Amino acid sequence: MxxxxxxxxxxxxxxxxxxxxxxxxxxxxxxxxxxxxxxxxxxxxxxxxxxxxxxxxxxxxxxxxxxxxxxxxxxxxRRVATLNTERRRTLAELRSRRAAATLRDLLAAYMAPYLEIASGGDPQWRAYARLIARIVSDDRWYEHVRDLYDPVAREYLDAILEIAPGVDRERLVTAFVLSVASMLSIVASTIRIAGLSVDESQSGRAVPGNVLDYRETLIDYCAGGIERAVPGLPR
Amino acid sequence: MxxxxxxxxxxxxxxxxxxxxxxxxxxxxxxxxxxxxxxxxxxxxxxxxxxxxxxxxxxxxxxxxxxxxxxxxxxxxRRVATLNTERRRTLAELRSRRAAATLRDLLAAYMAPYLEIASGGDPQWRAYARLIARIVSDDRWYEHVRDLYDPVAREYLDAILEIAPGVDRERLVTAFVLSVASMLSIVASTIRIAGLSVDESQSGRAVPGNVLDYRETLIDYCAGGIERAVPGLPR
DNA sequence: GTCTATATGTAGATAGAC
DNA sequence: GTCTATCTACATATAGAC
CATH class of the missing domain: 1.10.10.60 (Homeodomain-like)
Known part of the structure; x- marks a missing residue:
């Protein structure tokens, strides 16, 4: 090669x-x-x-x-550097504020760049977002994706541990990884959500919404999930 | 054909x-x-x-x-009927109890059959669990998977709506679909969780756990996530 | 830099022998 | 029921003309 x-x-x-x-x-x-x-x-x-x-x-x-x-x-x-830079920028911005960041702030900061590209105007970036969502379920690319994405994920995990020292790291990691999976799944799931949202009796066709329509629900879901699954996190 | x-x-x-x-x-x-x-x-x-x-x-x-x-x-x-039957059985069992089921009960009932096969002794069932986890991110199989799995998912959604009438259906569906995605992702994610769980300074290799090790964390995460994302659910 | 031509292998499908 | 043989199409890769 x-x-x-x-x-x-x-x-x-x-x-x-x-x-x-x-x-x-x-x-x-x-x-x-x-x-x-x-x-x-x-x-x-x-x-x-x-x-x-x-x-x-x-x-x-x-x-x-x-x-x-x-x-x-x-x-x-090709696009990892841009995404990583953006995530580091949102993290730094959060840290520069007077008030301490909440878990929800940190989650939103991590997810914002991805959700933007997944729903933004650039079709190439949208394609890249779908590509990433697709390959996470394939062991074959695991090592490659890990090398590209885990460094920044670690920085966010450390930031969460700063606001909640003493928390069990593995539980936090588990819940964080589930949150990333939730975030990625939203890209492919808008169709299924639309399908299940219409009542069986309704004959109207289901129309999937934009990823951004689910943004707040997604972040609420992840924040609530992490706080429930990881004892000791401040609320 | x-x-x-x-x-x-x-x-x-x-x-x-x-x-x-x-x-x-x-x-x-x-x-x-x-x-x-x-x-x-x-x-x-x-x-x-x-x-x-x-x-x-x-x-x-x-x-x-x-x-x-x-x-x-x-x-x-080939294996859908078995899985659907099992999920209907756990739902019926829940309904036959004296006490009203909680959201967490319902989630656990829905997830139990899948988590069992994903971690059980039969390698063919384990393979099937991985296959399902893989194809949900592929639009190509969406209609097929929907026809096979959504009927039972609707029964569970209705059961949740019974204990929380008046809740916004689309928000509930969104959070439920995210939970299913979380459940499926755990199969592929045990490696990544193990990798991020060891501190950077540690040289020890990460050893991924069994899916069952993450079971309680997963269900807590999903229940907490749904309750946060869907206003009006009883706690 | 771009393109044509081609080498070499493998794909899915099936007809027909056993 | 199973297997061999083969059809046709398409795969990746690259050498060399322009």
Whole structure:
């Protein structure tokens, strides 16, 4: 396996900051891969389909993305820095306030960046959000996802432990991980929620809402869940 | 697409109840498919691999399972009746008691059958539990899973509405669906919980616990979450 | 940088021998 | 019932022309 970071990057930017043609093509390939992987998963997509979606030929995908596995990992990694930075920013902002942060504040700060991208206007970021929601249930990507996401998760766990020292770490971790799973599941669950929300007798079709419609319910749910499951947390 | 129920069932049982040879082979094929689909998903498995795992040849899988899609749906459906029956039994048992059931009772009753199979001794049932946990994040199977599982989910939602009439149905549904997602995620999350539970400074390797170790934490979390997210529920 | 052409393997499905 | 053989399509990957 080659170093994917070096692939297809003979040049990257011109002095004036505009992208060279190769870089624009590379973006098109990665964007197409991101959309398709999000929709159908790693095994459900062929490189040919990615090439077709990107409007390039087969060889071009190989040139810019390397092997299929390289390409997939590149997609996973590409947006992590932005998300991590944003989560660290919201955490720092919380810490800079006079009043001590509550558990709900911390949860909201962790979730806000993800919920924004999952429901925002950029279809590529939305695809990335769906992709992450999809792969957490697959052991195959566990180590990779862990390396990318757990460092910031640890910072938040430490912040929670600051406001509730003496709390059992494993219980807190369990409840926190359940909360992250709850957050990710909302992306795929809006359809099911809509379906179960209409009464059986109603003939009207269920219309799934936007992720943001469930935002407050989600955060309430997670905060209430953690506080119940972890004895010793302040209320 | 053919009627898969008719495939490979020229004969099923002898008068004395023992399985004929064809039925035993069919079981081997379905069991192998169940294990592999659970591990790698629909697109990650080839019919040839299933044949190899089952110790039969390619044609035999086609004979007993029909097309790959038929086979997958058969796997999804095969164990639903058992699970639904068990959930209805725990609900009925709860209703037969003198004291009114609490939300936590109802949640525990709904989750118990799944948690049992996810952690029990039968590897095939465990595989099925993992398979269900995997496919809920995939829109592709939504309608199928809905038809199989939502009827019983509605019965539980109605039972909750009985003890808390006047509650906003959509908020309750949202919180309930989040709880189901939490339950399913625990299967895949024990590794991540173990990883985040050890302090960064510790060099000791993280050892994931059994699903049952997290059972009480999970149910507390879900009950606390629903009660927080749905105003008007009795505490 | 991009594209064509192709090497090499594997996919799902099934017809027909046993 | 089971297995062999084979059809057709599509997979990943890459070498080399432009």
């Amino acid at each position: 080659e170093n994917s970071a070096a692939l297809g990057r003979a040049e990257t930017q011109r002095e004036d900051g505009r992208l060279v043609r190769g870089e624009a093509t590379r973006e098109r390939v990665l964007d197409a891969a991101e959309r398709l992987f999000a929709e159908r998963g790693f095994d459900g997509v062929s490189i040919r389909q990615i090439a077709g979606e990107a409007g390039v030929t087969l060889g071009v995908v190989g040139f810019h993305g390397g092997s299929k596995l390289d390409l997939f990992k590149t997609i996973l990694e | 053919e009627n898969s129920a008719a495939l490979g069932r020229a004969e099923t049982q002898r008068e004395d109840g023992r399985l004929v040879r064809g039925e035993a082979t069919r079981e081997r094929v379905l069991d192998a498919a169940e294990r592999l689909f659970a591990e790698r998903g629909f697109d990650g498995v080839s019919i040839r691999q299933i044949a190899g795992e089952a110790g039969v040849t390619l044609g035999v899988v086609g004979f007993h399972g029909g097309s790959k899609l038929d086979l997958f749906k058969t796997i999804l459906e």
